[in-house]
Amino acid sequence: xxxxxxxxxxxxxxxxxxxxxxxxxxxxxxxxxxxxxxxxxxxxxxxxxxxxxxxxxxxxxxxxxxxxxxxxxxxxxxxxxxxxxxxxxxxxxxxxxxxxxxxxxxxxxxxxxxxxxxxxxxxxxxxxxxxxxxxxxxxxxxxxxxxxxxxxxxxxxxxxxxxxxxxxxxxxxxxxxxxxxxxxxxxxxxxxxxxxxxxxxxxxxxxxxxxxxxxxxxxxxxxxxxxxxxxxxxxxxxxxxxxxxx
Amino acid sequence: xxxxxxxxxxxxxxxxxxxxxxxxxxxxxxxxxxxxxxxxxxxxxxxxxxxxxxxxxxxxxxxxxxxxxxxxxxxxxxxxxxxxxxxxxxxxxxxxxxxxxxxxxxxxxxxxxxxxxxxxxxxxxxxxxxxxxxxxxxxxxxxxxxxxxxxxxxxxxxxxxxxxxxxxxxxxxxxxxxxxxxxxxxxxxxxxxxxxxxxxxxxxxxxxxxxxxxxxxxxxxxxxxxxxxxxxxxxxxxxxxxxxxxxx
Numbered sequence: 001x002x003x004x005x006x007x008x009x010x011x012x013x014x015x016x017x018x019x020x021x022x023x024x025x026x027x028x029x030x031x032x033x034x035x036x037x038x039x040x041x042x043x044x045x046x047x048x049x050x051x052x053x054x055x056x057x058x059x060x061x062x063x064x065x066x067x068x069x070x071x072x073x074x075x076x077x078x079x080x081x082x083x084x085x086x087x088x089x090x091x092x093x094x095x096x097x098x099x100x101x102x103x104x105x106x107x108x109x110x111x112x113x114x115x116x117x118x119x120x121x122x123x124x125x126x127x128x129x130x131x132x133x134x135x136x137x138x139x140x141x142x143x144x145x146x147x148x149x150x151x152x153x154x155x156x157x158x159x160x161x162x163x164x165x166x167x168x169x170x171x172x173x174x175x176x177x178x179x180x181x182x183x184x185x186x187x188x189x190x191x192x193x194x195x196x197x198x199x200x201x202x203x204x205x206x207x208x209x210x211x212x213x214x215x216x217x218x219x220x221x222x223x224x225x226x227x228x229x230x231x232x233x234x235x236x237x238x239x240x241x242x243x244x245x246x
Numbered sequence: 247x248x249x250x251x252x253x254x255x256x257x258x259x260x261x262x263x264x265x266x267x268x269x270x271x272x273x274x275x276x277x278x279x280x281x282x283x284x285x286x287x288x289x290x291x292x293x294x295x296x297x298x299x300x301x302x303x304x305x306x307x308x309x310x311x312x313x314x315x316x317x318x319x320x321x322x323x324x325x326x327x328x329x330x331x332x333x334x335x336x337x338x339x340x341x342x343x344x345x346x347x348x349x350x351x352x353x354x355x356x357x358x359x360x361x362x363x364x365x366x367x368x369x370x371x372x373x374x375x376x377x378x379x380x381x382x383x384x385x386x387x388x389x390x391x392x393x394x395x396x397x398x399x400x401x402x403x404x405x406x407x408x409x410x411x412x413x414x415x416x417x418x419x420x421x422x423x424x425x426x427x428x429x430x431x432x433x434x435x436x437x438x439x440x441x442x443x444x445x446x447x448x449x450x451x452x453x454x455x456x457x458x459x460x461x462x463x464x465x466x467x468x469x470x471x472x473x474x475x476x477x478x479x480x481x482x483x484x485x486x487x488x489x490x491x492x493x494x
Contacts, residue, residue: 212433215467
């Protein structure tokens with residue numbers, strides 16, 4: 001069983017074209033992934049991502065065997081963002097929220113995220129943050145939110161990438177509501193270290209598919225020196241618990 | 247397919263607590279069909295132990311019967327001492343190029359402090375590798391700015407802007423066509439390499455691993471996943487590097 005918690009679909013993102021959803025599914029099947037948690041990359045870049053979330057809902061409705069939906073909102077939209085998130089969680093039954101402070105342009109530690117994070121707590125869904133890209137998406141900025149919102153589960157996507165993995169390690173030790181996905185980071189030794197010191201029960205497999213090659217992201221984990229139990233946690237057990245997908 | 251790894255290391259990096267031995271490196275190169283590899287300093291070798299590591303790698307290179315290609319490192323903060331060391335490396339120790347890790351050394355890639363070193367590389371016709379991708383001291387576009395000042399020098403944009411400066415890779419080469427791209431440590435391959443090859447061809451891409459920071463399987467497979475032609479892959483995996491290194 002493999003759950004990939006970090007998959008995108010988009011209409012347009014700079015000049016990088018998204019493959020069709022059928023091509024994305026082919027890649028998923030080729031890699032041996034069972035369920036992918038899908039969010040809209042193009043939606044992250046809009047003040048009103050309503051159409052983008054709706055598109056994700058259509059895909060997840062059409063291919064429920066492959067996808068679960070993750071909402072995106074733009075915090076700058078204020079109350080409208082809260083309403084859009086509530087629609088995604090209540091009506092679309094999306095299982096989490098993705099925020100991208102780097103692309104969306106705010107400090108990940110900003111107080112104006114409070115209403116959005118409070119709603120995630122109410123619906124008991126985790127929040128995925130892109131991390132590892134200063135100045136807006138630093139690991140310790142998200143750690144500030146983890147401290148401020150102890151009942152919210154925070155997923156530090158990419159484990160802080162190559163230059164903030166050590167911050168991710170420190171955060172993992174300090175905040176029990178911090179979780180990590182394995183996508184994007186290209187230091188296999190750092191992934192192994194976080195699994196060893198924070199625990200596989202706090203780490204989830206992610207690919208950033210189709211932005212990155214899912215097969216390469218899988219290879220990265222398969223090549224690590226991990227026990228069967230650790231791999232089970234990373235590939236599905238942790239995600240099942242964090243996203244409440246029993 | 248024959249491979250030349252454009253950057254790997256022996257020794258230990260205290261910051262990331264990662265390292266390898268020469269024996270382990272050779273074993274891994276053999277397993278992965280890597281015939282030649284550029285070997286350069288690591289960790290403290292970028293900062294204050296560059297003389298010690300340069301001499302060690304020079305010796306390894308000489309003993310290796312051309313398998314290891316020596317790229318030296320010097321720290322510009324050591325000024326005349328470092329400049330003299332660079333001259334010795336090029337003139338006496340057989341260095342085929344120089345590597346700067348300005349993030350670890352603490353200066354901008356295009357800082358005037360670095361100009362005398364680039365001028366030395368120009369004099370000896372040696373390529374210059376910069377680690378890129380980490381703000382503020384490792385930004386790709388600062389390398390483009392430096393490359394514009396020295397159009398006769400071949401610069402290598404190391405690690406393809408890893409990780410989140412992949413978007414600056416193509417603009418850098420648009421700005422300065424004397425820039426080569428080394429592919430290690432960046433997973434943003436689909437967003438960069440196909441578009442790069444389409445716009446510039448494959449003559450400026452250099453396969454690298456930065457082992458022990460990454461591993462050979464990952465670094466090779468991510469290039470192969472692009473489904474380039476065999477000719478393009480041959481360029482990336484070895485031919486471009488051979489041509490660049492033998493420029494002198």
